[in-house]
Amino acid sequence: MRVVAAKEQLLNAVQIVQRAVSVRNPLPILSGIRFEAVENKIFLTATDLDMGIRCSFAAEVIEPGAAVLPAKYVSELVRRLPDVPVLLSAEPINGSVTIQYGQSETSINGYPAEEFPDFPIPSGDLTFDLPVEVLKGIVKQVVFAAANNENRPVFNGVLFELHDGSLQVIATDTYRLAWRRLPLENCEKIDINIIIPGKTLIELVKIIEPEKIVNITVTENQILFRADDTCLISRLIDGQFPNYKQVIPQTHLTKVRLKTKELAEATERASLLTKDGSPIVKMSLEQNTLIVSVNTEVGRVHEEIPVFQEGEPFEVAFNARYLGDVLKAMGSEEIIMELTGPLSPGVLRPVDDQEYLSLLLPVRLRGV
Amino acid sequence: MSGDILLCDLDAFFASVEQLDHPEYRGKPVLVGGRPGERGVVATCSYEARKHGVRSAMPMVQAVKLCPDAVFLPVNMDRYRQVSAQVFAVYERFAAQIEKVSIDEAYLAVPSGVGVETARKIREAVRQELDLPVSVGISTNKLLAKMACELAKPDGLYRVAKEDMPKIIWPLPVSKIHGIGPQTKEKLNRIGVKTIGQLAKLPEGELIKMFGVAAGVLLHQRANGNDTREIQVEREIKSIGEEITFPKDVYDKDAVLITLMDLSGQVGYRLRHKGLKARTVTVKIRFGDFSTITRSQSLHDAVEGDGTIYRVVRELFIANCGQPPWRLVGVQVSNLDSYEQLSLFQERDEQVSRVVDKLKDKYGMGVIKRGSLLLSEERKKKQ
Numbered sequence: 154m155r156v157v158a159a160k161e162q163l164l165n166a167v168q169i170v171q172r173a174v175s176v177r178n179p180l181p182i183l184s185g186i187r188f189e190a191v192e193n194k195i196f197l198t199a200t201d202l203d204m205g206i207r208c209s210f211a212a213e214v215i216e217p218g219a220a221v222l223p224a225k226y227v228s229e230l231v232r233r234l235p236d237v238p239v240l241l242s243a244e245p246i247n248g249s250v251t252i253q254y255g256q257s258e259t260s261i262n263g264y265p266a267e268e269f270p271d272f273p274i275p276s277g278d279l280t281f282d283l284p285v286e287v288l289k290g291i292v293k294q295v296v297f298a299a300a301n302n303e304n305r306p307v308f309n310g311v312l313f314e315l316h317d318g319s320l321q322v323i324a325t326d327t328y329r330l331a332w333r334r335l336p337l338e339n340c341e342k343i344d345i346n347i348i349i350p351g352k353t354l355i356e357l358v359k360i361i362e363p364e365k366i367v368n369i370t371v372t373e374n375q376i377l378f379r380a381d382d383t384c385l386i387s388r389l390i391d392g393q394f395p396n397y398k399q400v401i402p403q404t405h406l407t408k409v410r411l412k413t414k415e416l417a418e419a420t421e422r423a424s425l426l427t428k429d430g431s432p433i434v435k436m437s438l439e440q441n442t443l444i445v446s447v448n449t450e451v452g453r454v455h456e457e458i459p460v461f462q463e464g465e466p467f468e469v470a471f472n473a474r475y476l477g478d479v480l481k482a483m484g485s486e487e488i489i490m491e492l493t494g495p496l497s498p499g500v501l502r503p504v505d506d507q508e509y510l511s512l513l514l515p516v517r518l519r520g521v
Numbered sequence: 522m523s524g525d526i527l528l529c530d531l532d533a534f535f536a537s538v539e540q541l542d543h544p545e546y547r548g549k550p551v552l553v554g555g556r557p558g559e560r561g562v563v564a565t566c567s568y569e570a571r572k573h574g575v576r577s578a579m580p581m582v583q584a585v586k587l588c589p590d591a592v593f594l595p596v597n598m599d600r601y602r603q604v605s606a607q608v609f610a611v612y613e614r615f616a617a618q619i620e621k622v623s624i625d626e627a628y629l630a631v632p633s634g635v636g637v638e639t640a641r642k643i644r645e646a647v648r649q650e651l652d653l654p655v656s657v658g659i660s661t662n663k664l665l666a667k668m669a670c671e672l673a674k675p676d677g678l679y680r681v682a683k684e685d686m687p688k689i690i691w692p693l694p695v696s697k698i699h700g701i702g703p704q705t706k707e708k709l710n711r712i713g714v715k716t717i718g719q720l721a722k723l724p725e726g727e728l729i730k731m732f733g734v735a736a737g738v739l740l741h742q743r744a745n746g747n748d749t750r751e752i753q754v755e756r757e758i759k760s761i762g763e764e765i766t767f768p769k770d771v772y773d774k775d776a777v778l779i780t781l782m783d784l785s786g787q788v789g790y791r792l793r794h795k796g797l798k799a800r801t802v803t804v805k806i807r808f809g810d811f812s813t814i815t816r817s818q819s820l821h822d823a824v825e826g827d828g829t830i831y832r833v834v835r836e837l838f839i840a841n842c843g844q845p846p847w848r849l850v851g852v853q854v855s856n857l858d859s860y861e862q863l864s865l866f867q868e869r870d871e872q873v874s875r876v877v878d879k880l881k882d883k884y885g886m887g888v889i890k891r892g893s894l895l896l897s898e899e900r901k902k903k904q
Contacts, residue, residue: 207697231813278802300821300822302822304829304832305868308866325865325866326864327866328862328863328864395865395866400865400866431858431859431860470860472862492692498865513867514862514863514864514865515863517863519734
């Protein structure tokens with residue numbers, strides 16, 4: 154392989170695919186990035202076997218071929234290269250690659266390119282488009298609620314349910330649940346029900362440039378996201394997502410309307426005095442006032458927030474961190490909070506958006 | 522403090538334990554304490570012995586005279602401590618706030634209004650599971666709970682409401698107030714104050730003149746049934762652990778893993794009973810040469826299920842077990858969360874563990890075991 158590439162493009166591609174490199178992978182070659190020069194393009198690929206990213210850009214290929222270099226060294230080096238054309242020459246015998254820039258060169262020892270796992274791009278008929286901004290919205294409003302727990306993989310994922318041209322996206326770590334519904338054009342005939350790893354979506358929105366349209370292809374156990382010269386392939390999570398519809402309360406005893414920022418700030422201040430092992434804030438509602446309080450060895454906080462109240466007074470306790478996350482994701486100046494009891498899920502939703510909500514499970518306090 | 526306070530006191534505790542361990546002593550006067558021939562005193566005497574006038578702290582010599590046919594036993598503190606721990610484990614199922622006063626006495630705080638019901642449940646559980654009598658006094662503060670408990674004995678429960686004071690408490694002698702010793706009693710008797718009722722009616726100023734400000738105010742408050750002392754819960758639990766030294770050094774990794782599974786279950790049981798969840802799991806390994814290591818893993822989500830704890834324990838052991846033989850292994854959980862985060866979809870392992878706990882609570886610890894534990898016990902029996 155001999156190829157000349159622009160430094161900026163090379164750096165951009167390295168930084169994108171690097172997100173799929175797993176540092177602690179038992180397979181040493183997976184700590185590497187595969188470079189392949191074909192015709193007039195260079196393809197960079199990295200994978201941790203759950204997720205793979207491929208990125209390509211135009212380059213002057215003198216001699217086609219492939220090489221695998223450790224991601225850590227190649228990314229640090231490329232970042233520090235002068236802004237000049239860079240010549241990459243692979244030594245097929247020992248797998249090392251010489252990187253020449255100006256009058257200088259650095260040689261990095263690589264891995265045998267043929268040992269890098271195959272990276273077939275899945276294809277199929279189940280395909281639809283989503284603007285990257287929509288995906289970003291989903292990550293902000295839904296993915297935060299996903300778990301990060303090896304024991305129950307389905308909760309590490311985000312459920313994508315596309316039916317009758319309407320996409321529902323749900324994530325839950327069982328302590329909170331976020332739900333978003335959005336209409337999709339030209340998808341009336343597509344019917345899918347898949348669980349995408351939360352991590353995949355988080356990485357995806359980081360590597361796609363703003364305002365791009367992402368083409369999504371779903372196969373039996375994989376999903377492909379493609380935008381221009383970048384594609385991301387991820388394994389889907391196998392398993393049955395629990396029946397989320399069943400747990401969303403349909404009725405409530407109390408409904409309050411309040412300013413998101415006021416509750417978020419009160420919660421933040423209150424949680425300053427909580428202990429690591431017990432980040433609990435109490436909330437009680439009486440006569441159009443929501444009281445947020447914390448009482449610990451450190452001290453006590455008492456915050457009063459004016460609200461519009463409909464229904465009975467209540468008392469409930471929440472994990473301050475989860476409550477903060479939910480409020481941050483609301484994306485609305487005012488929200489509605491509905492409660493049915495101190496041990497039932499609270500429902501939070503933006504005042505003027507029927508297509509989004511979060512459930513938050515309370516905390517049962519020990520003792521009296 | 523707005524809840525109910527219970528004072529649970531095990532009746533003639535040491536003697537009851539001896540009668541439990543030696544059924545032949547039941548129904549007989551039993552005296553536990555120093556030997557009759559020496560200068561010992563009675564630590565505890567059974568109710569049968571009390572009928573003869575024997576009392577705690579009475580010199581043994583005198584007790585022998587009063588009750589020569591009694592069974593005289595030395596104090597077996599290790600055994601009493603063991604039984605006491607079992608009793609407190611029962612209390613913990615019914616109350617989150619427990620103040621241990623002594624080996625056989627504890628204050629429990631429970632929500633307002635459920636005191637009597639809780640007391641009945643506790644008495645029933647202690648009787649059924651441990652076959653021991655426990656008397657429970659119920660009221661709204663420690664002072665009245667203690668007095669109620671005196672009235673509950675033996676083997677009963679009694680509730681004293683603040684309103685019942687004049688009827689029930691006031692006729693009692695002043696010495697029944699906790700903290701009134703012989704000297705105070707003598708002083709009060711001298712001015713004609715014999716009952717708590719008389720003391721209650723005495724002006725506070727009078728008492729302050731006699732006993733000083735602090736003691737005077739306290740006496741006045743106590744006689745009127747006021748007590749603001751809160752339950753002093755023992756220091757917060759930082760960790761829960763179980764370990765075992767093998768009778769003989771073990772070379773078989775699977776055998777160690779089965780032991781670790783058992784320990785994980787014991788730790789999980791205690792963890793759940795305290796209503797806690799753990800975010801760190803630690804394994805302790807002592808090798809044949811006495812060198813010892815501990816290895817921990819912190820978890821993203823707090824855990825409480827036996828299976829989940831064991832899964833982490835197993836990984837830690839396999840990664841760090843080195844070369845046999847192994848002499849001791851232990852399992853510990855720490856970084857405890859003292860609240861229960863409710864969940865939309867509870868983990869199967871947690872559900873199963875809770876059902877297993879209920880079975881153990883009702884029918885004893887041995888009623889249900891994991892299959893691999895049973896198999897290994899069978900194998901041991903055959904050997």
